[in-house]
Amino acid sequence: MIARLQQLLAFAGLIVIAAFFAVATPSFGTYGNVVNILFSTVVIGLLALGTTFVIVTGGIDLSIGTGMALCAVMSGTFVVTWGLPWPLGVLLAVLFGGLIGLVNGVSTARFGLPPFIATLATMLVAQGLALVVSESTPIYFNDSPGYLLLSTGTLIPEFPNAVLVLIAATAVAAVLLRRGVLGRYAFAMGSNEEATALSGIDVTRWKIAVYTLAGLFTGLAGVMISARLGSAQPATGAGYELQAIAAVVIGGTSLSGGRGSIAGTVIGALIISVLNNGLQLLSIPQEWQNVVLGVVILIAVYADMARRRAVVVH
Amino acid sequence: MRRRQLLIGGLAVAGLAACNRDSGAAGDGPYVAIVAKGFQHQFWQAVKSGAEREAARAGATITFEGPATEKEVEAQITMLTNAIAKRPDAIGFAALDSKAAEGLLQQAKAQNIPVIAFDSGVDSQVPLTTAATDNLAAAAEAATHMSELIGGTGTVALVVHDQTSLTGQQRRDGFTRWMAENAPGVRLLPVQYGDGDQARSADITKSILSANPDVTGIYGANEGSAIGVVRGVQESGRTGVTIVGFDSGKAQLDAIRSGLMAGAITQNPVGMGAALITAALTAIRGEPLEKTIDTGYFWYDRTNIDTPEIQAVLYQ
Numbered sequence: 001m002i003a004r005l006q007q008l009l010a011f012a013g014l015i016v017i018a019a020f021f022a023v024a025t026p027s028f029g030t031y032g033n034v035v036n037i038l039f040s041t042v043v044i045g046l047l048a049l050g051t052t053f054v055i056v057t058g059g060i061d062l063s064i065g066t067g068m069a070l071c072a073v074m075s076g077t078f079v080v081t082w083g084l085p086w087p088l089g090v091l092l093a094v095l096f097g098g099l100i101g102l103v104n105g106v107s108t109a110r111f112g113l114p115p116f117i118a119t120l121a122t123m124l125v126a127q128g129l130a131l132v133v134s135e136s137t138p139i140y141f142n143d144s145p146g147y148l149l150l151s152t153g154t155l156i157p158e159f160p161n162a163v164l165v166l167i168a169a170t171a172v173a174a175v176l177l178r179r180g181v182l183g184r185y186a187f188a189m190g191s192n193e194e195a196t197a198l199s200g201i202d203v204t205r206w207k208i209a210v211y212t213l214a215g216l217f218t219g220l221a222g223v224m225i226s227a228r229l230g231s232a233q234p235a236t237g238a239g240y241e242l243q244a245i246a247a248v249v250i251g252g253t254s255l256s257g258g259r260g261s262i263a264g265t266v267i268g269a270l271i272i273s274v275l276n277n278g279l280q281l282l283s284i285p286q287e288w289q290n291v292v293l294g295v296v297i298l299i300a301v302y303a304d305m306a307r308r309r310a311v312v313v314h
Numbered sequence: 315m316r317r318r319q320l321l322i323g324g325l326a327v328a329g330l331a332a333c334n335r336d337s338g339a340a341g342d343g344p345y346v347a348i349v350a351k352g353f354q355h356q357f358w359q360a361v362k363s364g365a366e367r368e369a370a371r372a373g374a375t376i377t378f379e380g381p382a383t384e385k386e387v388e389a390q391i392t393m394l395t396n397a398i399a400k401r402p403d404a405i406g407f408a409a410l411d412s413k414a415a416e417g418l419l420q421q422a423k424a425q426n427i428p429v430i431a432f433d434s435g436v437d438s439q440v441p442l443t444t445a446a447t448d449n450l451a452a453a454a455e456a457a458t459h460m461s462e463l464i465g466g467t468g469t470v471a472l473v474v475h476d477q478t479s480l481t482g483q484q485r486r487d488g489f490t491r492w493m494a495e496n497a498p499g500v501r502l503l504p505v506q507y508g509d510g511d512q513a514r515s516a517d518i519t520k521s522i523l524s525a526n527p528d529v530t531g532i533y534g535a536n537e538g539s540a541i542g543v544v545r546g547v548q549e550s551g552r553t554g555v556t557i558v559g560f561d562s563g564k565a566q567l568d569a570i571r572s573g574l575m576a577g578a579i580t581q582n583p584v585g586m587g588a589a590l591i592t593a594a595l596t597a598i599r600g601e602p603l604e605k606t607i608d609t610g611y612f613w614y615d616r617t618n619i620d621t622p623e624i625q626a627v628l629y630q
Contacts, residue, residue, distance in 0.1 A: 033524040036521065231565060235352070281525040283504040283525070
């Protein structure tokens with residue numbers, strides 16, 4: 001019920017912001033620009049989907065940004081360096097992301113490290129490994145046209161495949177979180193981990209599963225960004241984790257765990273993209289774009305807290 | 315964020331310590347510790363190779379360090395601290411923040427370690443010389459070609475990597491000033507900044523094209539920006555936009571060969587690395603140095619990209 005309300009609020013915010021830009025600049029509402037916005041949401045959106053599960057359990061994953069870069073590099077290694085067929089390379093890269101998530105999950109669930117620290121360590125390891133594996137050089141996918149079509153190809157005319165991937169991934173995530181056992185336990189762990197364990201649920205195992213799932217989304221994001229850029233850029237990715245977390249929070253998922261939704265996360269990611277796009281269209285200087293985004297995050301978190309307080313009172 | 319940088323700094327210390335052992339084992343020639351701005355661009359690899367080649371020729375030993383990204387001023391300061399602590403015979407330094415290092419540079423001076431600045435100037439009297447590209451002049455050269463290519467009239471956009479570093483500022487100002495003074499028919503859009511991140515620069519480019527259907531030219535001020543602009547134009551499906559870039563790298567060379575990009579300015583990073591070492595060795599011998607060493611720049615496009623003169627300065 002509360003999650004539904006928060007979603008509605010985020011959605012209303014998205015509509016208001018979009019309406020403002022549509023009035024302020026004629027090019028905002030054009031089909032081409034709407035596709036631009038969706039396209040620019042893909043990578044942050046994928047990262048935010050996986051992060052939603054982690055945050056619902058009350059955890060955090062800081063490794064997704066540089067993890068994404070490492071997965072991109074691994075994808076390049078599989079497809080370009082080893083010459084594997086690209087669909088196999090993509091699969092392995094996504095699984096590699098799962099492996100990174102598994103490490104995070106084991107560190108936090110099995111060995112009890114605080115997620116903030118465990119994933120911070122993974123973040124650094126991933127950044128380093130991405131540079132080591134690639135020898136600090138971008139890996140180019142020029143000879144794998146099929147790989148590049150994953151992002152910019154158009155199964156539907158004038159609609160990039162990357163956006164289709166995001167839509168499909170969103171559907172999968174929504175089903176897993178709302179209807180799946182994994183989602184149910186994630187909410188339970190986030191609300192009260194002790195009670196969840198006492199009710200006979202293997203908290204360790206399911207928490208590892210949640211981080212692994214986030215890692216799979218990280219792997220997919222790595223594939224999609226390298227397909228878009230036609231290259232695996234080993235040094236990018238730092239900072240992406242914060243944008244993804246911002247999207248999740250704007251979408252109404254509580255950082256203290258127990259509440260959240262995939263729809264909210266996608267709306268949150270869209271709000272960030274719409275703000276970036278709209279402010280760029282208006283030629284607002286970069287520094288002010290960041291100020292606006294920061295204020296939006298503050299409003300989202302404040303609204304969340306205010307509502308929770310209201311619920312307690314009544 | 316701060317915690318993260320400290321940790322990266324810590325790792326850097328470990329890395330430097332490892333390097334120090336290597337160099338200690340290497341030999342008796344002069345030792346030059348080089349702290350660069352980063353290593354994510356091919357540019358730095360080329361500077362490094364130029365420095366290594368010149369050092370090998372002169373019998374010197376070098377270490378070459380840089381933070382993981384060109385935003386990590388604090389991490390770079392830590393690296394410089396450690397470089398000084400190793401008591402090298404000279405230091406080569408490319409500042410991420412031209413003022414932040416002043417205290418450390420004074421400390422190097424106090425210990426009689428000569429400092430050679432490279433790539434971008436340092437706001438300090440300590441460096442004996444600066445081996446760098448004249449970025450203002452190089453950006454003006456890019457503007458000259460842009461104006462020529464679009465026939466001296468039209469709307470031109472700029473995607474620049476950042477507004478805090480000297481290179482970002484000079485590559486922006488050199489371009490805009492030349493246009494203001496020499497091309498009255500060219501209208502410049504407000505400058506947009508993309509951190510040199512390809513995906514971000516591509517998104518910005520698409521926004522610019524949506525908002526300004528009359529854009530005839532776009533200038534990308536470094537490797538990541540320029541490649542991002544090419545991607546953005548490609549993704550938008552627009553044709554007839556003249557793209558002028560800066561730096562090189564494989565993606566940019568491909569774009570120029572295929573005609574997606576009209577041309578670009580390349581610096582001479584290999585020469586910069588070599589000039590850095592030459593200057594450092596001169597300083598170690600106690601001989602005087604000019605205040606600046608202009609390491610040069612070149613305009614390259616489809617017509618001259620494969621000439622030996624240009625091939626020698628491209629980095630990929």
